[in-house]
Amino acid sequence: MIAALRHWLDSDIGYSFRSSPTALVAALIALVCGIAALFAPWVAPHNPFDLVTLELANARLPPAWYAEGSKTFLLGTDDQGRDILSAVIYGARISLAVGLASVVLSVVVGVTLGLLAGYLGGWIDAFLMRLCDVMLSFPAILVALLIAGVGRAMFSNAHETLAFGVLILSITLTGWVQYARTVRGSTLVERNKEYVQAARVTGVSSLRIMRRHVLPNVLGPVLVLATIHVATAIITEATLSFLGVGAPPTSPSLGTLIRIGNDYLFSGEWWITIFPGVMLVLIALSVNLLGDWLRDALNPRLR
């Protein structure tokens, strides 16, 4: 593990990483947020979902550095007496989980369809690319809203789990297109290269060719796209939650927390909305910075 890391740091990309302070800082922030979110139950001082531990008497305490603040609640509490720090950590966990799940799903769907379209060509290609055109001509947020809205209408009395399913689905359905297009383009190029032609002539199956020869060559751009997509997906999720069609208040993501806190913005209880907002921007910004760096690093022409 450590050897692999050392090996990576010695490589070209590793060098570019070490010499870019932005990338280092961004990676650090992303890492800290990621770890905090992943290990939320151990990192967070309280469990904000455990209703039994909530005490209404603790509601709306300011951050600990204020005179009325309490050491137990470092960043203060919300209107239900929930610890903001814990809520933010758990919220980030939900935001990241939804974001990552949608990105992974998008990559799987997009790469598969892109490979198929590029390698097989013909009417499959034509159909998939037309579909991409249609999807691309609508902004993601609109499609996501529509799906979330329809999901809500169809299962008006349903609860949490379904809400998250719909949420991930709506972000995935708008996200796969960019992968499909990119992969298709690279596949078209790879397909006509001699080694692929040769493999084909020797009777290697299409599936194997795609997996062994074509796929590794298209992964670079996919990685760049996916990194930036994580930021986009998290923001989309937050936006949907802010608009009230995303994560339910009972398991709030960062967007839900911001929406709830928004009501208290003018009454001076700024911490309820600002801290989740800061966390959201930190995550999105660091991931975006990493994505930018990765794109430049993988594309020497731009350097």
Added chain:
Amino acid sequence: MKIRIALLCAALLAAPPAFAKPFKWSSASDIPTWDIHSQNNALGNGVHAAVYESLVYYNSNSFKIEAVLATAWKPISPTQMRFSLRTGVKFHDGSPFTADDAVFSLQRAMHKNSNYAVYTQGIDRVVKVDANTIDVFTKDPNPVLLNQLTELRMMSKAWSEKNNSAAPMDIKTKEENFAHRNTNGTGPFMLKEWQPDQKMVLAANPNWWAKKDANVTEIIYTPVKSAATRMAALLSGEIDFVLDPSPQDLDRIRANRDLKVLDGVENRTIFFGMDQFRDELPGSNIKGKNPLKDQRVRKALYQAIDINTIARVTLRGLGQPTGALVAPQVTGWTEAIHKRHPYDVAAAQKLLAEAGYKDGFEVDFACPNNRYINDEQICQAVTAMWAKIGVKAKLRTQPLATYFPMIQRYEASIYMLGWGVPTFDALYSLQSLVRSVGVGGDGNYNVGRYSNPQMDALVERTKKETDLKLRTDLLTKALALQNEDIAHIPLHNQVIPWAMKKKVDLVHRADNRIDWRLLKVQ
């Protein structure tokens, strides 16, 4: 000539700003309709009162009944009341207000599409005596007839019939009639423009029959869903008045030099209702039986709620905890009824265990999120409190426009409701909330379908009882029975704050509506 026209134009152009006094206000939602007999909605009724008038109305200062479109009334027999109508009153289209219009309007309110049955209950028929006199016959002696009439407003017979609005709009089919968007009343203001959910403009009626205390020339209403946005608009001076400021913003308003807060106990009690009809609750993990049918379970839920903390923290003092289903101003209320079953988690757990739900149960829980003061937050807090006795309430919140039809379709297992009493008489609440579902106003908001023959008998007896002392006792008895049965879990009486600019001068009414006749802006 030309110069004169130019001068005239200049005068016309310059004149309006000189005495135009607009009053801009906002609250969370728009009124559902302008059809005055279609939907009994508190906000709607309050706004309708600017354009349409009733025979009698409450005086804003004394809350005594005062004459409006009727000038006098006297009982002819215990079941017959004669009203003399005001003469010289004109509708906004210029036609005179007559006995025909009054008879028509009351009959329209009694139509099956009308949502005002609770105000027409007991009225048998309405008869024209002469051009300016009508008789209202009741099925039985009705001591609260005048109170009921305060919410039954008058519209023009000829205008309604001409415009295909002779019957109230049926809210179930949503078929729009002319009166939904157009008005023709006798009131101090006329509807100038209405874009639902966006903007409503009322203009002062220059031909109003009464001497006007108000100096406002135009009322502009903009519903703004987000409390934060409403507050920002008030702070930045865009609007003059907010009907429903968030409790959390009040300190800030009080601290502002240009703003003020008026508050008072509203005649409205907030409570939880429970489905006591179904044999199995949808969405619950208990199969084959309905835990809410067990009085011990209902009592456990009741005693698990720490209402004092909710009133202090969530409501920031804007709630008066109560054990009664009605507010103190209401006939039938007593100190004893007001007393709550104490907050006691251990007792609640014990009750649940006795009822056979030692580990609690899952239950559907629905709340509005833009109707009552901090409704959603209260429900969240209660969800946490119930969690402590093992009851897992699955909370869903909806805006009032979908929430009320939803609970009226009996789709919620536990639901929040607030009941104001415009008649200041507990029968109004008892009939709607705890009497078995029947015809007319009987049980029309008893959406938990609680049914107790003893209660029904008490309500029916009260309807006919004319001995006031005895009648009040009956009301108190019924309220006590509700407390014992825990048909509903009372929470608190709302304390309503209004936020406004200092230059606005109006009276805070216990029914949370503005008296347009007294509205002044400096």
Added chain:
Amino acid sequence: MLAFILRRLVQAMIVMITVALIAFMLFQYVGDPVTFLLGQDVTPEESRALRAALGLDQPFVVQFWHFLANAAQGEFGFSLRQGVKVSTLIAERFPATIELALVAALLALVIGVPMGVYAALRRGSFLSQVFMTISLLGVSLPTFLIGILLILVFAVQLGWFPSFGRGEVVSIGGWTTGLLTAKGWHHITLPAVTLAIFQLTLIMRLVRAEMLEVLRTDYIKFARARGLTDRAVHFGHALKNTLVPVITITGLQLGGLIAFAIITETVFQWPGMGLLFIQAVNFADIPVMAAYLCLIALIFVVINLSVDLLYFVVDPRLRVDRAGGH
């Protein structure tokens, strides 16, 4: 040429019919209109009678055909929530959204292009570093957060701008505009800025990238070699060549702006179609959702189609290239 236009038109038609089909399916499978209309406690006879009256008992294709015919005339029935004709509702809200989107697009262009040009010409200078950081921040800050912060600072703390609504509007033949009154401009400022920021960063990055690309081309090198001044090279040649794709993208993004306006309109309670749509989503008001979807699709198709056709007119090379596929 004719073949190309026809192909594009057919494609546009297919998109529209697909969207209409989706909208129609919404009607069919999301919530039963009969339950909406009659409630749950309804006898089977009543429900059957209403079904027949509404034509719900007819075959799928026939119903879809009726839907298409009505949709083509702009008829989507009544809003379930407001009991008002959907076409009326949309018509009332349409101008507000269009004005907001146009002002935002203009703002994004006017500020974004100079920033992009500067960032390209003075690569590595402090200010362009700042611009690039801002642009990244612009991408990472969700629109709703920008809106909230603007309200907090400019409406509440400073009190410079109003925080909601359109202010005073003037009605000209059914089109309400806020752009003719001082109050209207006052009200549109914050929402327009909020909506513009994302586009602005996009345009700035685009202009910078295009500029850098163009500056690398041979003919710019040639122009320099001819001894033209930097100024003439940058603005006379480079910028001019950059602007064609930029304006195209901005045009294409106009549709995106209209859709993104949903968020801005929610934050600022701007009475446009987006606010109507989000309310419809929250209430599961299917007719409004369906109508909005079809309308947005129409706007997109029209914009895409006109851009395609314009390209076709402007750039003869495309006549061969583009006709081949996509």
